[in-house]
Amino acid sequence: MGTTVVGFRLGWDRKGRQTTVVLTEAGVLHHSSGLLGLAPRPTRPHAPVGADPHPVPRQVATLRKLYAELLHQGYTRTLIAPACVRLDTGERPLHPRPWGEHAPKAHPELIAEFTGAAPAGPGSLEDAVAGFYRAIGLMTRSGSTASPGPAAAVPPVAPPGVPPAVREALRCLAEGRTLVSRPRRGAGWTVTGAGVRLNVGPAGEDLSHREVAELQAALTAWLRHQRRPGAGSGAR
DSSP states (O other), rough: EEEEEEEEEEETTTEEEEEEEEEESSSEEEEEETTTTTTEEEEBOOOOOOSSHHHHHHHHHHHHHHHHHHHHOOOOEEEEEEEEEEESSOOOOOOOOOOGGOOOHHHHHHHHHHHHHSSSOOOOHHHHHHHHHHTTOOOOSSOOSSSSSSSSOOOOOOOTTTOOHHHHHHHHHTTOEEEEEEBTEEEEEEEEOEEEEETTTTEEEEOOOHHHHHHHHHHHHHHHHHTTTTOOOSOO
């Protein structure tokens, strides 16, 4: 019968590691990881929680989050670019309560077939997700959104006087891309159209809209303060 999936594989050259993430049309996330050049080891899949009426869009949001977090951690080498692929391997039926003893089991053959069938060459996660939505019959962002949240807005236009760096960041967010800080000191940030996340090592915390606004105000004040004569000369 087969199944349609969307996924990617990223590598971390400095640590010689790789990780693969694949999302199926039933909304099940499959992971595998291991050393570069060796067969990756699958981990327990993540199924939709409860009777979720929108399992695939919510799992796609998780897929985007994982992609951004892996890039932040250091998995910056694209081994398999994000792609939507139709597989011959059928998906195992989910139990009505897919957790505990009924949680889905690792499906290494599904990941193996994805890595063999994925096209070579570059590709973006958003293009792969759009193709995945079309393939499984869900609406895409180009029409009505498949997300359970509000429909995507028209991309905003930056007003005159906005710095070039901000214009470029705004353009990236309008295209559905993710802004990620450079890996440094084990801390950083991730910004998507859906929210802002601060990361410290493998842990992270999502900020509310109010917290983002407060942080922006504090950072803007700090940058202006640094331009004042004598600023920054105090003890560190």
